[in-house]
């Protein structure tokens with residue numbers, strides 16, 4: 419369902435989380451990809467343009483920096499696409515012991531009969547005593563189709579194969595159907611919304627007085643759904659929409675967003691041919707599904723865990739003063755292992771992190787890092803601040819290793835890495851960090867590459 423849009427969205431969020439410095443060009447790239455995908459999903463070009471302008475305007479707010487900026491962009495991207503799909507979840511109000519009547523309308527082949535059985539399945543499963551009244555007197559096979567579906571889903575069907583007047587059929591079963599919590603009325607389709615169809619629908623509607631008159635639209639029609647929905651709304655008091663065949667078209671985005679523009683909320687979507695291929699339409703869960711992962715909070719969490727800006731700032735100011743002791747090294751390790759959690763993220767968002775950070779910096783190192791943390795914990799304040807003294811005295815080496823429950827070899831390795839990082843940071847790699855931005859993407863990549871290569875674990 420909407421695969422192109424789904425992958426464009428995933429890629430966009432992937433970029434936001436994986437890019438350490440979000441510049442104007444990156445944002446523009448993300449917006450452009452998203453816009454292209456929306457147009458492919460047949461979303462109206464004006465809506466697409468509006469969405470792009472809004473995101474760019476909000477995202478380029480220079481006052482918001484660093485991580486907050488990424489959170490901000492993640493949120494607006496998510497919210498804007500979500501708002502395009504719908505404003506909230508709409509639910510039909512049904513009550514057990516009190517009858518609700520739903521009449522389904524739509525053009526020929528839109529999925530009315532299938533949807534009748536889907537609705538019946540949905541509500542009978544939830545304990546509503548449900549029946550379907552078949553009022554399609556025009557298509558010869560209509561009654562057989564309903565009869566079959568009724569058997570399949572074990573729901574009572576009311577049909578009359580001989581009668582050609584829908585009102586007579588309704589009156590014939592009028593008493594019997596009173597018994598049901600939910601009565602679903604299936605009607606005939608036409609190629610166009612012609613005056614004959616309008617008259618027939620109006621007559622049925624005046625007689626039955628449905629609580630809901632729902633228009634069935636197939637997703638394939640894309641953004642023309644807007645025209646169809648508003649025509650039906652004007653002619654027959656349509657107060658809601660069900661979109662069918664969401665599974666079989668790339669244009670579903672067009673149909674959904676077009677309905678958002680009319681005042682007919684989308685209550686349900688059909689996602690296949692089976693009676694159970696049916697779900698309530700909820701813009702929030704729909705976008706989560708497009709993203710292939712949890713909700714907005716989940717996304718934000720990922721952005722936040724990607725980098726800890728405060729630590730970077732502190733480190734920078736220490737570097738400025740020419741100080742970089744083992745405590746800073748430890749912090750840097752934490753930061754790197756924090757990036758280790760990126761590997762988990764990378765599983766969920768294909769391509770994230772792994773492309774930029776060498777593999778040996780992600781998973782395999784975690785164990786070693788823990789050992790190193792223990793080693794640093796076993797040192798005295800003096801040793802932490804002046805690591806050079808450790809190697810000069812073997813007694814220090816063995817004392818620290820013993821205290822951490824590990825070997826002197828491990829300790830020597832730690833000291834080697836510390837020196838390496840210290841050289842790197844004083845050698846200019848980290849010296850150009852702008853404290854307001856943290857490490858730039860390039861700097862981080864360079865650091866990761868160097869660090870990863872020399873560590874050889």
Ligand SMILES: Nc1nc2c(ncn2[C@@H]2O[C@H](COP(=O)(O)OP(=O)(O)OP(=O)(O)O)[C@@H](O)[C@H]2O)c(=O)[nH]1
Pocket residue numbers: 524525526527528529530531532533554557560605606607608634662663664665666687688689690691695
């Ligand atoms: N893949 C897919 N097919 C669907 C879906 N809903 C309906 N169909 C198919 O669409 C075709 C038409 O469905 P019907 O329910 O007969 O449509 P209708 O509006 O009642 O048609 P008329 O009564 O002839 O106007 C059938 O082959 C259904 O199986 C859906 O959500 N997904």
Ligand SMILES: [Mg+2]
Pocket residue numbers: 530531532554560605607
């Ligand atoms: Mg039908």
